[in-house]
Amino acid sequence: MMICDKVAKLLQEQIGHEFGASQQYLATAAYFGEQGLDGWADEFYRQSEEEREHGMKIIKFLVDVGAEFTIPAIAAARPSGIESPLDACQKALKGERAVTDQFSTMAREAIAEGDHVSGQFLDWFLNEQVEEESTMDRYVKLLETGINPFQAEPLLGDPHAD
Ligand SMILES: [Fe+2]
Numbered sequence: 001m002m003i004c005d006k007v008a009k010l011l012q013e014q015i016g017h018e019f020g021a022s023q024q025y026l027a028t029a030a031y032f033g034e035q036g037l038d039g040w041a042d043e044f045y046r047q048s049e050e051e052r053e054h055g056m057k058i059i060k061f062l063v064d065v066g067a068e069f070t071i072p073a074i075a076a077a078r079p080s081g082i083e084s085p086l087d088a089c090q091k092a093l094k095g096e097r098a099v100t101d102q103f104s105t106m107a108r109e110a111i112a113e114g115d116h117v118s119g120q121f122l123d124w125f126l127n128e129q130v131e132e133e134s135t136m137d138r139y140v141k142l143l144e145t146g147i148n149p150f151q152a153e154p155l156l157g158d159p160h161a162d
């Protein structure tokens with residue numbers, strides 16, 4: 001195996017966190033869909049896809065470096081646990097911050113272990129988290145202005161996207 005055991009184990013766990021986030025965003029999209037907020041729903045279905053891709057990226061990396069791993073079980077996610085559009089975005093931002101912490105921990109371990117292969121791989125995720133947190137932070141701030149969520153729909157999406 002080309003990477004250290006500690007980071008390999010954390011990456012295996014991270015597969016579950018990414019698929020868990022994907023599941024959570026599906027529930028969030030469903031919540032918005034139930035409110036008739038189809039623009040918000042589409043944005044969170046897209047976010048859900050992205051999280052699935054993150055999980056896939058880790059799986060492919062672990063295969064490439066010859067690590068043994070299990071794909072973790074994913075917890076249930078309930079649209080009914082969301083109280084408002086602002087609550088949905090606050091929960092999403094909190095979730096993204098937790099993921100950033102997870103990647104920071106892995107990057108610290110990789111450096112401590114002299115595992116440059118993992119370090120290089122983790123850099124991509126750390127950059128991605130800057131975008132992810134910034135997007136969710138923007139949605140929280142947008143909704144905190146008290147704007148009608150229907151009127152906010154044209155403002156959704158990644159302003160940095162090509
Ligand atoms: Fe992710």
Ligand SMILES: [Fe+2]
Binds near residue numbers: 021051096099132
């Ligand atoms: Fe994310």
